[in-house]
Amino acid sequence: MSPYRALLGLATVTVLLTTVGGAAPGLAQAPAAAPDYTIAVDPAATGPEIADSMYGVFFEDINFAADGGLYAELVRNRSFEFLPADNASYNGLTAWTPGAEAGGAGTASTADDAARLNERNRTYLKLALTNPAGGRYGVTNSGYNTGFAVKRGATYDFSVWARSDAPGGTPLSVNLRDTAGRPLAAPVSLTVRGDAWKRYSATIRATAGTDAGRLAVLAGGTGTLRLDMVSLFPRDTYKARPNGLRKDLADKIAALRPGFVRFPGGCLVNTGSMAGYDAAANYERARSYQWKDTVGPVETRATNANFWGYNQTYGLGYYEYFQFSEDIGAMPLPVVPALVTGCGQNRATDDPALLQRHIQDTLDLIEFANGPVTSTWGKLRADMGHPKPFGLTHVAVGNEENLPDEYFANFLKFREAIAAEYPQIVVVSNSGPDDQGATFDNLWAKNKAANVAMVDEHYYNSPAWFLGNNKRYDSYDRNGPKVFLGEYASLDNKLFNSLAEASYMTGLERNADVVKLASYAPLLANIDHVQWKPDMIWFDNDESWGSTSYQVQKLFMNNVGDRVVPSKSTGKVIQPKPITGAVGLSTWATAATYDDVKVTTPDGAVLFSDDFSGGAGQWTPVEPRGSWSVVDGAYRQSDAAAQDTLVKAGNITATEYDLTLKATKQAGAEGFLVAFGVQESGELYWWNLGGWNNTQGAVQKGAGGGKEIVLAKPNTIDTGTTYDIRIEVRGTQVTLFLDGTEWGSFTDDQVTEPFAQVVTQDDKTGELIVKVVNAQDEPAVTTVDLGGRKVAKQARMTVITGDPQEQNTRSAEPIQPVTTTVNGISAKFTRTFAPNSVTFLRIRETS
Structure with a gap:
């Protein structure tokens, strides 16, 4: 996961889910009104099979998820290894x-x-x-x-x-x-x-x-x-294992019935230094996660600086990850470093010997998991208490690398070596840190050309993005690489975010022939130590609670089905609106100066203008950070350490206009940002130039406290150079110019689909599972046509619903799934689905 996304002002805690059954007033009986929506099952078509491993969990030691969390050790800094090299505030006696x-x-x-x-x-x-x-x-x-x-x-x-x-x-x-x-x-x-x-x-x-x-x-x-x-x-501890796991957290994970466990991370896998351990010299801290540091007796394991700003003991190591996966019936899916960093660091090793050592380490990992007790690493596994192989089938190489050429060259070397010794292992590649853009396109092209088996996609986006992209995988090549959606979440922890995720999950299931694995991320967050939000399960010293997304994920993961039953739906969609609103100036870890801000219509009429000769009285802070002042007739943000600053001015109601201004980077790590379409609700568009440590430019769309990338390409901003910026808005079409040259363009015309559905079949129970998401404030009167199938008159219904702004917190979990029995089911029936709800109907087929 990208550290920049972690800093983009996401919401705080968890979300709650309540379900309403058929007994709720006005919902149990078929209404007389004409339906708003229809769901029609194809009576002849056969849909794709859904693997038991479809949904899983992604575990990373972020938010103190391992030490101080799932790992049940109660003593902090138990081996006195906390040092300033790990965190400036640490010393050997921390805690x-x-x-x-x-x-x-x-x-x-x-x-x-x-x-x-x-x-x-x-x-x-x-x-x-x-x-x-x-x-x-x-x-x-x-x-x-x-x-x-x-x-x-x-x-x-x-x-x-x-x-x-x-x-x-x-x-x-x-x-x-x-x-x-x-x-x-x-x-x-x-x-x-x-x-x-x-x-x-x-x-x-x-x-x-x-x-x-x-x-x-x-x-x-x-x-x-x-x-x-x-x-x-x-x-x-969980299953009474020594050196074990905190029971309430492990129980909550097990209750999801995950099909796989991706571990040990994300960013902590492929960041840090690229040096190896040298027992004869100094042990180098702050290096990438390496599995051999984490096995054997706990007192012989290394400690390491965590990418997320704290120390990790490796008491929860690879053996424990494999054991936990086995305990909960999940497929283990480890991620190994590709020797190309991601997460905003962007560098690759130039040491062939080091790369070869990591490739050999991966081969040794497979032996540790699957090898006989007579092998070197199989013997270590047996000595640790597990003579039987763990049955590893998948290994992922790398995580969110933003250097596609360097990453893929290394990936091919890993794949070649693994295939030579373990041809049955599926080697998983990735597509970088975002859902689109130059890196994404480049890596997908490389993966297809090389016949890669599976590609790991990651994205954290707004609810609107998830509601508008239900059909994302409909157009993917059925004969190309399969998709592992290793990290995704809507950028907040409210019920509305969970409804958007649920809507999207119906599309994942409909495309189960392409999307083979999917996991919400991150999994855990210690409420007193948070580096990233949102999160699925929250906890403190002695309590834990599931967010609304936990409840939604659990509902889907416990009701997957064995096969998709092809179906189609009809109903209303929400059309996009023209881009209007205030304009904004912003910085991120950079001091910058702005001048000559002007908004005009295409025919030259001035809608807003400020050359700062009279001060900055037209501007108000949206994010009151940094130090803004007028200096030498220009508006300057002078704090090069301040992140996510934003001031705004004007209120552009015209649907066609041009925004022009001059911007100069004075100092700092990045470039500058220009906002437009800024709404009181927090929605905005952000042209980020020189972002990601001055390596990439992007247009980001903000909504619900987070930002998603709309357009991205490599970009660097020079200190002291004044840039001419022009943004042309024509309804939903935006064209961006840098120093008079077109930099990029996009059209934000994605419709929002508040109603989504998928139907699956459970072979074991002989049930159809009709899954409906109604992510809007109005009830959805829906006719369901099961394509002539004979079914029982009663069904089991589980509903999650409530105030879309509700959250689950430590003090209260007001929204929980509610299951009831409902009548009136037939081959064709009409039902009203509650506003802001996820509904699962399990309908038994009869002969």
Whole structure:
């Protein structure tokens, strides 16, 4: 996922879904009114099969989804590896507080020297103890949020690696406490003996509960005590697995019944440095995710800087991903780095040996997953507790690379090597970070020409985009590469966003012969540590809740069916409106100057004009960031660090006009942005020049708090150069000129289809599943013609509906699916579908 999209002002929390059954007033009986819509099943045609793996989940360690989330470890910075190299605010004692009891004394520091636990787990805690008799000195851990949840009566497993130079050993006291220091369990006593690393463990049973617990580890005596890998796990992990997963989060994922799990990311896979681990030299941090760092005993695994701004322990590693996939009956789908960065970084390796090592690492990964216990990596899998192969069938190479030539050259080398040793493995390519544009077109052309089996598409767009693109895959080549829609979401967490996604999913199912895999993204978000919104499942220390999109995804994923039953629908659509509204000036991580802003009609009449000779009184902030002022007769935003600034002026009601202005980049990482069609609702168009670290220009359409790309091409803006900008608007047609040369054009004439449907067949139950989305404020009176099929008079109906602006939050989940039994079903029947609703009718066929 693109970090720029992560910063584009998306909404905050979750969304809620309620269903209305046939018993609701005015909805149960067939109305007399003429139908607004019709659904007609083709009585003769046979639709494509839908694989059990159609819908899955995409897991990335973003929003503290792994450490502090799905990974059940309660101790933060357990191995004292948090360093400023990972995050400027980190140090070796992040989340730890030194302290004393009963007159204890000592000093606490972290060290990386020859006494370390191992070459990968380099930093440890060094306690220099000067306690008097009976005194204790040590450290207390505060967990990932305001503490960690402790449940009364629950059992917790504590462990630590330790060594002591005290001749008689060092007594250790382990305590669970609340923020006031009150005990939550009886203290556990251990004695560390010998100046060599050894693992010590204990069981703790909580006698009280809190959602803000602390772990205190205190030592008595004198001498030097070294500690590393201080761990506390709830015994009640998912399927009771040691080093396991947080049960409520894993349960929510399992309840989706996903067909696959894509892991370990997105951007964290192919970003960071491209250096490899060198045990003989310094371990290089901030490198790309590499699976071999994440397997074997947890104390030997590396830690790494996470692309999303924090440290990741790799306690949740490849073995655990494979195990979880197996536990929930999902196909594992790992993503490996292609040695070409994405996510705004845009560089490729020039080291053939490094590329070859990563290719070999991928071959070794397949052996780890599928190899016999007599093989090197199959033996490691067996030693970790899983002699049976995991049955890996797909491997994705790369993620959102924006250098198509360099990426595809590397991809072909990966594919060739994998095919030579493991010809049964499907090697998945990708099409870059967006749903269209030069990179997308280039990569799709390359993938088709090379007969690639499957292409991973990603996009995060507005509800209007999803409602207008239901037929996106209708025109895809049936004989070309199959589509893996690895990341998609509507840019907010409200019910209306989920309805738009549901509408789009009917199109995915209708095109199940092309779209083979699809996963909403991202999956998880810790409400206190958010790098990206929207998200499917939200959580804090002890609670979790599903967004409206979670409820929609769950409804679809639990009611897929085995085959599409071809059908057509008729009804109204919403036509596009001409582009009108205010004009705007903006910057992103750049200081820039604007001057001579003018809007005129095609015949020269002036609709708006400002040369800033009289100040900037016509302009008002939309996003009040940055530092705007008039300098030397021009309007300047001088804060080169400010992101997503925006000021607007005027109110252009004409449907045909020209916007002209001059723009100059003064300093910073990017270029400048010019907005038009700015509405009070937040809708706008944004010509972004020099975006994506000054590598790409794009027109972005904003709606619902997010922005989607309409047009994109390579572009660089020079500092100190004044550019002449002209934007010609003719209704829904826009032509853009840079320094008098046409830069690009687009027509935003996509109709919105608020009503969508698909019909599938469940072979096991003998049911037709009629899936209807009504994403508008009016009920949809609909005649459903099942093509002469004999069906039962009753059906099971599940509905998700409510206020389209509603969200599910920690405090309330007001909208949930409701299932009822409805009557009046026949080969042809009329039904009113509720406003702003998703409805599934499971209709049993009879002989």
